[in-house]
Amino acid sequence: MVSSTDILNANILIVDDQEANVQLLEQMLREAGYRNLTSTTDPYEVCTLHRKNRNDLILLDLQMPGMDGFQVMEGLKENAADDYLPVLVITAQPDHKLRALQAGAKDFISKPFDLVEAKTRIHNMLEVRLLYKKLEHYSKVLEQTVQERTAELRESEARYRSLTELASDWYWEQDENMNFTRVSGPVLEMLGIQVDAPAGEPGGGQAAGWNEAERKLLQAKIAARQPFLDFAFSRVNADGSQQTFRVSGEPMFNQSSRFIGYRGVGVKLTAKK
Known part of the structure; x- marks a missing residue:
């Protein structure tokens, strides 16, 4: 909310070619408690004064010689820092009120002044x-x-990935179709996974020799969108050695709770003959 103090401290510019009208408005506003008043009888000074003071309100007479209030408003719109024109027009012509509002003024005061209405x-x-x-x-x-929080989240994610890469042999991400989209570490050497080829296509999927029972159990967890921690599975290498791995993963969801893939880390254990 806006306090009374904020309103009384607002910057107000009074523009009228008649000095008597300027003095009347200044006296009325000062008696009401307004503190920051600026005035001019020269309409050509308005844009310069507004750029300098960033006025919260401009009391603008419409009928002035040389440059009328409508021309002043056009100049203010060309130099405005935002799309809000803080102009309250002063006019003795009833037909000027609608035209002034259409030109961008926010309200009007009729001459001669009704002081209570004007205030x-x-x-x-x-x-x-x-x-x-x-x-x-x-x-x-x-x-x-939002920008700062986004930057913090990106930095946090980068630290997380860095730590997981240091604490594990590889980090991996898969999309909703279980194609590998991001892998760090010697996955090809350890698992025979072809990262840039979808599973089921030539070069994709995993190499032979896996323990099928373990693989089916892991695939069932993935199909159920379940997280898994230190899941152990093994394969027999071409030289007859048995290689064991431990892998941890979690499903990923977007803001609409739609499944978008998996991510996790893996560790290669010592091979046994």
Whole structure:
């Protein structure tokens, strides 16, 4: 929420070619407690003053010689830092009100001034403007926080993979079709797995010699999308030696809880004749 202090500390710019009108508005606002007031009787100064002060509200007279309020609003839109034009127009012409709103003004005050109405409209517009700025700031902070958290997660994942590679002989990932998509370590030498060829195709899958009972048990765990820890399975190598492995894995799911594959680590144990 926006506090009364925030509203009274808002930057307000008063633009009117009549000095008497400027003084009247300044007196009214200072008596209401507003602290940061700037004024000008020269419409050509408005854009420069707004760039300098980033005003939260511009009280803009529409009928001014040389450059009217509509031209001032066009200049403000060309130089705006955001798409919000904080203009409250002042006019004695009823037919100018709709045109001003269509040109981008957020509200209007009629001449001659009704001081209670003018203070109410100014207060309400400042409240909306400051809420808009808070929302904009929150969006930027949220975006930055998301970027920072994403970077932290990537760094954490990189550390995890580095540690798993140090603590195991290989790290592996498979997609939902159980094709290997990422492997680190001497998998070809140890398991005969062809990483870049899908299982079932020439060069894919695993080499012969595996203990079929163990393999079926592991495949059943994978088919059931179950995690497994230090699962032991073995194969007989071409030289007659028996090689044992321990593998741990977990299923992966996306944010929609859809299965997208497996990942895990493996360790080669000592071969026995």
